Amino acid sequence: MRRLLVIAVALAAVTGAGAAARSGALDAERADVVAELRTMHASIDEAARRGDYLTGAIEVAEKEVQARDDVLEVRPGFAAEIAALRVALDRAQGHVDTSADRAAALSAQEAVLAERADPAVVANATATVHALAAKIDGDVASWAAAQRVRPGGQAWASSGPDGYARVRAALDRVGGAGIGLYESGSCAGGNTPACASSDGYIKYRADIAEWGEGRLNWAMAHELAHIYQFQVWGALNSSAAYDSMFGHDPEYLANCMAVVRGFPGSVGCDGDQQEWASGIWVGAVR
Known part of the structure; x- marks a missing residue:
């Protein structure tokens, strides 16, 4: 067991x-x-x-x-x-x-x-x-x-060839080489020293040939700005930005465009206005 x-x-x-x-x-x-x-x-x-x-x-x-x-x-x-x-x-x-x-x-x-x-x-x-x-x-x-403004005629009267040459040099200096120029007392009946035509030329009053170089350069840059404005006139006047920034004032815009080119006058403009105005020189309206 x-x-x-x-x-x-x-x-x-x-x-x-x-x-x-x-x-x-x-x-x-x-x-x-x-x-x-x-x-x-x-x-x-x-x-x-x-x-x-x-x-x-x-x-x-x-x-x-x-x-x-x-x-x-x-x-x-x-x-x-x-x-x-x-x-x-x-x-x-x-x-x-x-x-x-x-x-x-x-x-x-x-x-x-x-x-x-x-x-x-x-x-x-x-x-x-x-x-x-x-x-x-x-x-x-x-x-x-x-070039057809005064075919065969002189572009000056009382300012003389030397005065004309001085204004011509100022216009060329600010970028207006090739833009027609001649002396005339017809800008606002002689009350305006210079003016631009929508046909693409600039007229000046005889006495501005005696202006100082800075002032003369500004005047030509200002009038040249109007020439460029005319090229985009329709778009420019339809622009809301142009209205809000410049009050649809081509003179104010021309002053600012001259500033952009380096030729300021007595009326300045801020950075935003300068940036916008610079576009007109190249045909751009924003």
Whole structure:
């Protein structure tokens, strides 16, 4: 009996040890499976994140490619306007001062060359160059008309050739080379020392030939400003900004335009007014 009990106890111990071993093996296997599942889930999550990243990157690249295509599509129009501007500049050579126009065109060209994404930048530059060409053509037409003011006659009377030469030099100095000029006492019946015609020429009263250089330069810059105003007269008088900033007063605007050119008179203007007035010199009404 005692022998049987010992055998039973030994058998139970062996059986328990085997069960424990199998349980430990199952736990280890279960842990391996859980670890593998976790690794698999991590790989799936990483793949999903990678897929989202690639999808986003593809969308960004497609948008960039489309933007470049849009820019390239409008560039030929800009090139055509540049070609037209060159023709206008050639016509103006020796007749009209185009230094400000050339600077504005160069700025527009640099903006187009640097742009890679926004076709609106190219479109705006194209419009600017088109306006510059039209302005130069208008300047040339005004110059041609001014040359017919006194065909074959003298441009001075009492001021004499020396007085005329002095006023002419002042007008050229402020950017009015090629603008017609002659002496006349008809500006407001002689009450105004100088005046500009919408036909593109300037008249001066004889006594201003004796003015100091600073005052004479300002007077010519002021009258030259009126010539440029006439070229955008319709748009100018329709501008709300012109009304709010200058009260629709062309004399005030002309004073400010002269300041922009570096020839201030007795009436100044603030920075915002100067910035706005500078646009009139290049045919832009904002």
